[in-house]
Amino acid sequence: MKRIEIIGVEGMGEVRAGDRVGELVCAACARQGIELADDDVLVVAQKIVSKAEGRLVNLNEVQPSAQARALGRELDKDPALVELILAESRRIVRKGGRALIVETHHGFVSANGGVDCSNVGIGQAALLPKDADASARTIRAEIRQRSGKAPAVIISDSFGRPWRLGTVDVAVGIAGMKAVKDERGTKDGYGYELRAAVTAIADEIAAAAELVMGKKDGVPVVLVRGCGIEKKEEGSVKELLRPAAEDLFR
Numbered sequence: 001m002k003r004i005e006i007i008g009v010e011g012m013g014e015v016r017a018g019d020r021v022g023e024l025v026c027a028a029c030a031r032q033g034i035e036l037a038d039d040d041v042l043v044v045a046q047k048i049v050s051k052a053e054g055r056l057v058n059l060n061e062v063q064p065s066a067q068a069r070a071l072g073r074e075l076d077k078d079p080a081l082v083e084l085i086l087a088e089s090r091r092i093v094r095k096g097g098r099a100l101i102v103e104t105h106h107g108f109v110s111a112n113g114g115v116d117c118s119n120v121g122i123g124q125a126a127l128l129p130k131d132a133d134a135s136a137r138t139i140r141a142e143i144r145q146r147s148g149k150a151p152a153v154i155i156s157d158s159f160g161r162p163w164r165l166g167t168v169d170v171a172v173g174i175a176g177m178k179a180v181k182d183e184r185g186t187k188d189g190y191g192y193e194l195r196a197a198v199t200a201i202a203d204e205i206a207a208a209a210e211l212v213m214g215k216k217d218g219v220p221v222v223l224v225r226g227c228g229i230e231k232k233e234e235g236s237v238k239e240l241l242r243p244a245a246e247d248l249f250r
Contacts, residue, residue, distance in 0.1 A: 015048040043154045075098050081125060110160070151223075154202055174239075
């Protein structure tokens with residue numbers, strides 16, 4: 001019987017700049033009686049990675065540019081927050097209402113460029129890790145050193161979608177697994193050859209983990225077991241970015 005387990009890793013405590021997230025994960029797993037395995041996937045909330053890497057900014061210390069002040073008035077946003085969004089972005093994709101959709105330096109298209117004021121304290125904003133793939137590799141190496149096991153690691157964040165309401169957690173950093181499952185060229189149960197069967201497996205796992213992680217539940221790490229990933233030592237979120245030539249919405 002096929003079975004997938006989604007287990008919240010609790011008791012992580014408040015993560016601070018300089019903390020080693022992989023070591024904190026191992027300690028929390030030990031307290032919970034969780035034994036990690038090489039075939040597991042650990043989904044880690046972006047927010048605690050950003051905290052550990054010192055990617056928090058005091059909004060009172062940000063000096064908004066003239067462009068940020070103008071956009072702030074237009075979109076009814078804090079100009080300091082807009083300045084951070086612009087600094088984290090390659091370009092503005094769309095704006096209107098209170099929405100500012102940008103392409104980040106990572107290549108993600110998202111609202112506010114991943115800059116987020118929730119779960120970090122009043123007057124603070126969290127930025128995405130500069131290189132979340134590298135962050136995931138570091139966490140995985142710390143876990144391997146501490147436990148002797150090397151589960152895949154996904155760093156997740158909540159993204160909105162232009163064609164559906166509501167946010168869904170997706171992968172923003174990956175280590176130890178392939179980001180996509182490509183079944184093109186295989187046949188279904190009726191003998192039909194699949195031509196578009198490319199599944200964003202890392203995003204699916206991140207979304208599943210969010211069911212346990214929640215937004216306010218204090219569970220920043222989730223263990224997903226039994227999902228049948230394809231291991232890859234140097235996995236990368238770049239596998240999930242649609243090339244510009246194929247993007248019909250640009």
